[in-house]
Amino acid sequence: METKLNDIPPVAPGIFTLPPYDEASPTLLGGYCPDCDRRYFPRPKHCPGCLGPIQETTVGSAGTIYSYTIVRIKPPLGFPSPYSVVYVDLAESGLRVFGLFDPEAIDQLRIGLEVNLAVEPLGHNGQGEPRLRPYFTPRK
Numbered sequence: 286m287e288t289k290l291n292d293i294p295p296v297a298p299g300i301f302t303l304p305p306y307d308e309a310s311p312t313l314l315g316g317y318c319p320d321c322d323r324r325y326f327p328r329p330k331h332c333p334g335c336l337g338p339i340q341e342t343t344v345g346s347a348g349t350i351y352s353y354t355i356v357r358i359k360p361p362l363g364f365p366s367p368y369s370v371v372y373v374d375l376a377e378s379g380l381r382v383f384g385l386f387d388p389e390a391i392d393q394l395r396i397g398l399e400v401n402l403a404v405e406p407l408g409h410n411g412q413g414e415p416r417l418r419p420y421f422t423p424r425k
């Protein structure tokens with residue numbers, strides 16, 4: 286029996302949208318403070334600027350790699366080895382976010398690479414149960 290993406294829990298609730306496959310791209314969810322007109326990722330409980338209430342908002346699904354590193358020590362949480370972490374400047378919000386990079390595309394990593402968000406099973410929850418994680422993959 287084929288496992289569907291929506292059958293696998295996200296690594297954390299409320300950090301991305303997961304539309305039906307091929308209908309739209311997954312998008313990172315963050316927070317927005319209307320008083321400060323600022324967006325944040327991840328979403329804080331209160332605005333770091335004014336301590337006011339934060340609204341949920343999308344912060345983007347596409348951007349460019351600002352910086353990256355490839356991790357070659359024994360990976361945590363069932364990640365493949367090596368794996369890579371990246372800083373991505375998101376086009377929609379201008380936020381610079383920290384995230385994982387597509388482990389199948391590490392040979393394409395470079396600063397300025399255009400990337401899109403993907404959500405797939407990647408690693409586990411620490412008890413061996415698979416988890417959906419957002420990661421960035423080269424734009425096709």
Ligand SMILES: [Zn+2]
Nearest residue numbers: 318321332335
């Ligand atoms: Zn604020």
